[in-house]
Every structure is written in structure tokens, then in C-alpha cells.
Amino acid sequence: MMSPTAETATAHAPTAGEYINHHLGHLTNIHQGFIVDFKVINYDTVFWSILMGVIGLLVLWMGTRRATSGVPGRFQGAIEAVVEMVDDQAKSIIHGDRSFIAPLALTVFVWVFLMNCLDFLPVDLFAWILGHLGFGEMHFRIVPTADLNGPLGMALGVLAVVLYYNVKIKGIGGWIHELFAAPFGIWLAPFNFLLNLIEYAARTVSLGMRLFGNMYAGELLFLLIALLGAMATPFGIVGHVIAGSIWAIFHILIVLLQAFIFMMLTLVYIGQAHESH
């Protein structure tokens, strides 16, 4: 909170709370009235997630176009390392046909990684550009995974794939039998069913919330660091540069780790669909 004198001195500048609230708003079609409101579309999340997906596809496609069987360059080496890493993980978790699952895991990894990487762009960059273009009041957030709707949507996609593989591997009858008979046997069917429902819901929610929580907390820290730099350090930039660089370097680890964990958990959940009880 700023003191009244400081507030009158900088009457045109936003306060700390206004600054953060402005940066946490979405470019959306209508104001969200309820906790769950399917009529709300966050255009910024949709645009950036699709853009990152397309960029990921283009990079991987270029990797296959330029691939040689001779001495590989750095680009090909990097892509081969990623593909091999994902394939190794898929091999160790999924026993059976992996012709769809391993590419799925690679897509998830690259996509989530690229979306998380948007966190490294300066938090004020797009507000500054939009301000110069005359849209200063417009809310705009660029990290799709720091919007709860993005990760939860992906988690729902994973749930759909898991249900599909449950039915495909065990058959519809086998899967329903497992829903009611595992883990305590058929005589405790209602409890089993309840437990399985809770498990599916908890998995999906925690898969989405984990990614969202990490990215949202990271983005907020960048915002707080930007505030600190602007208000509490000499020249209005020294603290921002130092603290921002430290947090950005640490954030590289989190970005990679969260993409990896999202991919691994997708594989683990699909792998569980392959095991019968």
C-alpha cells in the first residue's frame, strides 16, 4: 500500500494492486459471473496456446525435413535427444502398442514446454506494446498455462484419452467390471465405484491444477519483482534486473520440470489404463 502523499504525487500511475490486477485480467468476451461458466472464452489463452502448438509442430516438422543419416547437426541432435527421451519413458511405462501414445507424449511435452516458455517474455512487454497501439485499458495475458482454463482443458483431454484406452484395452464390459470390482472385490461394489470416480476426478483436477499453480505462482512472482524494481530500488530498475534474472534462471528448471511431469503423468495414467486388475 502506498502512503497518501505518494499516491497524490503519482496520481496518474496505478497502485500496486491495480497494476497486478490489470496484468492478471484476461482478454475475454464476457465478464465471468460464476466459478464455472462455459460461455466465457479467453481469446488470449486460445490464441497463444494455438500459436505455440503450431510453432512446436513447425519446429518438429523442420527437424524431420532436414534429417540426414550422416553426421547430424546440433538442431537434429537436440530433436533426436527429445524424441528418444520421450520414447524411452513411454517404453518403460506402456506395455503394448505405443504407435499413438509415444507421439502423444512428445506433443504434450513440446506443447506444454513452449507454452510455459512464454513466461520468460517480460511481463510488461505486451502491456507496453498495446499501450502504444492505443489499447492501454485492454487486459492481455500471454501465458496460456497460467490460466486455469488452459491446463484444466488439457487435463480433460488426458482424461478422455485414458477413458478411451480403458475401453479399448479391457472392452466396455471389462472396464465397467473394473469400475465396480476394483480394488475391494465385487461385494463392495458401491464403495469401489465411488472410490474410482473420486480417483478419476482427483487425478484430472490435480493434473491441471499442478501445472496452473506452478505457472501462476511463477508469473505472479515476476509481477511482484517488477513492482519491487519500479518502487523500491535505485533508478527503478536495479532490483528488477537482479531479482528478475535469478528468478528467471530458477524458472527454467520449473518450466522444464512441469512439462516433463505433465508428460510423465499422462503416460502413467494411460499406462494404468493398460493394466487390468
Added chain:
Amino acid sequence: MTDVSFVALACGLIIGLGAIGACLGIAIMGGKYLEASARQPELMNTLQTKMFLLAGLIDAAFLIGVGIAMLFVFGKPFTS
């Protein structure tokens, strides 16, 4: 005390208590990982993948808490 001060206290508790749990979890797992890889260095790579996965899982509940606490602080759902 006002409602806002209760929200601030609650967010402190969410983050602080969550941090205790997450730190203890990471510490125990990291220690065990170092012990295990000192005993069997050839298992280090396989264990490392699993360690990172588990580190993310241990961190998850804490970071979900941090995310929710931040939402309470800056999203202001309790003030009309």
C-alpha cells in the same frame, strides 16, 4: 479485525504450512536419493527421472496452495 485481514492470515497459513510439508518431503526424498545413488551409482540415471517426477508430485499440493492463496490475495473473491 476486518475480512481482508483474515484473508491475509489465511493465505499466510496456506503458504506457510504447505511449505513445511513440501520441504520435509523434498528433504527426505533427496536424502534417500543421494543415499541410494551412493550405494548403487549405476542406478543413478533411472532414479533421477523418478526423483524429478516425485519432486513435482510433492511440490504439487504446495504450489496448488500457493496458487489459490495468490488468487485470494490478488483476485479478491471475498471482497464485493
